[in-house]
Amino acid sequence: MIKVTHVTKTYDDGKVRVEALRGINVEIKNGEFTAIVGPSGSGKTTLLNIIGGLDTPTEGNVIIGETNIAHLSENQLIDFRLNHIGFVFQSYNLIPVLTAKENVEFLMLLQNKSEAERDERTTKLLKAVGLEDQINKKPNEMSGGQQQRVAVARALASKPDFILADEPTANLDSASTANLLDIMYRLNQEENMTFVFSTHDQRVIDRAKRVITVEDGKILSDIYA
Amino acid sequence: MIVKIAFKNIWRNKLRSWVVIIAIALGIFGGLAVISTATGLSKMRQNNAIRTYVSHLQLHDSAYLKYGRLDDTINQQADIITYLEKSKKVKGISPRLKVESFIQSAGGTSGVILNGIDPEKERQVTDLAEQCIAGNFLERYKQKPPIIISQKLATKLNARVKTTIQCSFTNNMGVPITGIFKVVDIFSTSNSMYDELNAFVRLEDLQHLTSIQGSHEIAVVLHEEKEVEQFREELISKFPNQHIASWRGIAPDLGYADKMMDLVMTLFLIIIMLALAFGIVNTMLMAVLERKKELGMLISVGMNKRKVFWMIIWESIFLALIAGPLGIFSTYLAVNFFGRVGIDLSFAAQGLRSIGLESTLFPILDDKYYVIISILVIITAILSCIYPALKALKLNPAETLRTA
Numbered sequence: 323m324i325k326v327t328h329v330t331k332t333y334d335d336g337k338v339r340v341e342a343l344r345g346i347n348v349e350i351k352n353g354e355f356t357a358i359v360g361p362s363g364s365g366k367t368t369l370l371n372i373i374g375g376l377d378t379p380t381e382g383n384v385i386i387g388e389t390n391i392a393h394l395s396e397n398q399l400i401d402f403r404l405n406h407i408g409f410v411f412q413s414y415n416l417i418p419v420l421t422a423k424e425n426v427e428f429l430m431l432l433q434n435k436s437e438a439e440r441d442e443r444t445t446k447l448l449k450a451v452g453l454e455d456q457i458n459k460k461p462n463e464m465s466g467g468q469q470q471r472v473a474v475a476r477a478l479a480s481k482p483d484f485i486l487a488d489e490p491t492a493n494l495d496s497a498s499t500a501n502l503l504d505i506m507y508r509l510n511q512e513e514n515m516t517f518v519f520s521t522h523d524q525r526v527i528d529r530a531k532r533v534i535t536v537e538d539g540k541i542l543s544d545i546y547a
Numbered sequence: 548m549i550v551k552i553a554f555k556n557i558w559r560n561k562l563r564s565w566v567v568i569i570a571i572a573l574g575i576f577g578g579l580a581v582i583s584t585a586t587g588l589s590k591m592r593q594n595n596a597i598r599t600y601v602s603h604l605q606l607h608d609s610a611y612l613k614y615g616r617l618d619d620t621i622n623q624q625a626d627i628i629t630y631l632e633k634s635k636k637v638k639g640i641s642p643r644l645k646v647e648s649f650i651q652s653a654g655g656t657s658g659v660i661l662n663g664i665d666p667e668k669e670r671q672v673t674d675l676a677e678q679c680i681a682g683n684f685l686e687r688y689k690q691k692p693p694i695i696i697s698q699k700l701a702t703k704l705n706a707r708v709k710t711t712i713q714c715s716f717t718n719n720m721g722v723p724i725t726g727i728f729k730v731v732d733i734f735s736t737s738n739s740m741y742d743e744l745n746a747f748v749r750l751e752d753l754q755h756l757t758s759i760q761g762s763h764e765i766a767v768v769l770h771e772e773k774e775v776e777q778f779r780e781e782l783i784s785k786f787p788n789q790h791i792a793s794w795r796g797i798a799p800d801l802g803y804a805d806k807m808m809d810l811v812m813t814l815f816l817i818i819i820m821l822a823l824a825f826g827i828v829n830t831m832l833m834a835v836l837e838r839k840k841e842l843g844m845l846i847s848v849g850m851n852k853r854k855v856f857w858m859i860i861w862e863s864i865f866l867a868l869i870a871g872p873l874g875i876f877s878t879y880l881a882v883n884f885f886g887r888v889g890i891d892l893s894f895a896a897q898g899l900r901s902i903g904l905e906s907t908l909f910p911i912l913d914d915k916y917y918v919i920i921s922i923l924v925i926i927t928a929i930l931s932c933i934y935p936a937l938k939a940l941k942l943n944p945a946e947t948l949r950t951a
């Protein structure tokens with residue numbers, strides 16, 4: 323469960339002050355399939371970053387499970403991210419020098435998982451995203467859609483509480499987009515994995531079970547489909 | 548895993564990595580090449596000096612060194628010579644009688660030390676015979692006693708081969724003595740001061756002239772230079788009344804050159820390492836800045852800073868580990884090859900001769916330099932990638948991902 327209360331975020335570089343978030347309150351329960359939408363510059367990325375512990379709120383609290391991550395140190399946050407949150411970014415998701423299999427394995431290595439467990443889980447996850455025949459390919463030998471599917475498998479590998487995806491389909495064609503969404507949706511249905519993603523894409527929005535609209539750093543609407 | 552990724556990372560930009568590797572290897576090669584050449588030059592100068600006029604050891608009567616009187620000859624001469632001749636370490640011995648004298652020809656005058664030598668014995672100790680132009684190393688010449696003078700002295704006296712020369716000095720009784728000699732040959736060594744001060748006559752001629760038996764100086768050459776100091780100790784304990792000096796004591800400047808060399812080498816190594824460090828800092832900084840997004844992603848998904856730091860450090864360790872052996876191995880090959888064949892410097896022979904060097908240089912590299920260089924390269928590589936690695940740690944993951 324993710325609980326965001328009274329979160330504000332102000333960027334201030336001394337010259338310009340930008341209030342990216344102005345008081346966000348939201349709760350996301352386990353097993354949700356939630357899209358965060360809104361115009362460019364509305365604060366979607368900022369919100370996801372704060373939920374994901376990549377950025378700290380200026381005010382307010384972000385409670386994930388039992389932990390208030392707003393008060394963690396930088397190093398604690400890194401460990402928290404490793405063990406509790408899966409990330410899928412728009413691009414630069416994978417380590418270019420490693421194969422698909424090694425990329426998926428990577429977080430489990432950081433978590434000091436045994437080789438047997440790593441192997442088993444990697445195979446299972448790559449199969450789940452339909453890439454069992456691509457395991458030894460490097461990122462630059464795969465299509466954008468395949469790379470994003472490896473990223474989803476990688477995000478799942480560490481057994482996170484939920485997966486955050488900031489515009490995961492922004493660089494994909496419509497077939498790949500549909501395919502990636504199918505996979506995410508199925509993982510949500512079958513494994514009860516929580517997904518929170520931001521998007522501009524109406525087709526992606528249509529698949530979401532809950533749509534939170536952000537505008538000007540505030541939540542404009544919060545609709546369950 | 549971190550190590551594996553680091554190793555793979557350095558091959559992402561193959562060209563750049565090879566440029567750095569080759570630069571490091573060349574730096575090591577260049578550095579060691581200069582060190583070995585310089586060591587070779589210094590050794591050559593040393594050997595030359597030892598061969599032409601210093602020899603390994605010189606024995607004198609202590610009183611002779613103090614007062615320089617004609618009758619301060621070596622009093623245990625016979626024992627000493629017997630002892631030296633028996634020793635397996637000794638290659639040659641040459642007793643010399645030395646008389647300070649006034650030398651005069653029709654064309655000029657000068658002061659000189661007359662060295663009475665046994666030509667055959669002197670050949671065993673110095674290569675003076677080879678420094679003579681006419682190839683007449685004190686053979687008899689028409690009843691008159693022969694003398695060899697240096698080119699420098701010859702010019703001063705306006706003398707040539709066959710010129711008659713007169714040497715005068717006072718003997719130990721205070722009686723003025725004059726000897727007439729015929730110049731039979733002219734020599735020149737690399738030490739012009741030595742040349743100007745020394746002339747050579749036959750030992751028996753000088754003994755006859757001075758009415759003094761024995762000699763003032765015994766020059767000794769051993770088979771192995773490295774046994775010199777130990778053999779000196781041995782002689783000192785056997786003949787405590789003699790003053791016995793090794794070449795280091797006789798020509799301290801030759802030894803200073805060694806010390807000087809060490810200092811120059813150290814400076815040189817520092818310069819190489821600085822260049823190396825600069826190259827690595829530059830490359831790794833570039834490698835970090837170029838991969839900002841990827842590094843940001845790694846930190847975002849939970850790779851901690853210690854691991855990121857070590858990944859960067861390992862990358863430059865690998866560069867150094869590839870470059871180091873490459874440079875060291877190529878140096879090893881080159882030094883061994885030229886150490887055997889020699890480097891031909893005959894194009895500059897004239898100039899080299901005047902500073903006591905020969906035209907073939909044999910580079911010498913002490914094994915310790917390979918070890919020192921290897922350690923220095925690795926330390927430098929690690930130290931110089933700390934800054935780029937710290938730069939990677941400062942990355943803010945949210946920032947780096949945003950600027951997609």
Ligand SMILES: Nc1ncnc2c1ncn2[C@@H]1O[C@H](COP(=O)(O)OP(=O)(O)OP(=O)(O)O)[C@@H](O)[C@H]1O
Nearest residue numbers: 333340341342360361362363364365366367368369
């Ligand atoms: N580091 C920063 N410094 C200053 N302002 C920032 C910074 N990051 C974001 N902003 C500003 O905060 C606001 C919210 O940005 P954010 O990236 O969250 O919007 P977004 O909804 O993700 O937009 P997009 O749909 O274009 O991705 C914008 O006005 C942006 O310019």
Ligand SMILES: [Mg+2]
Nearest residue numbers: 366367368488
């Ligand atoms: Mg955004």
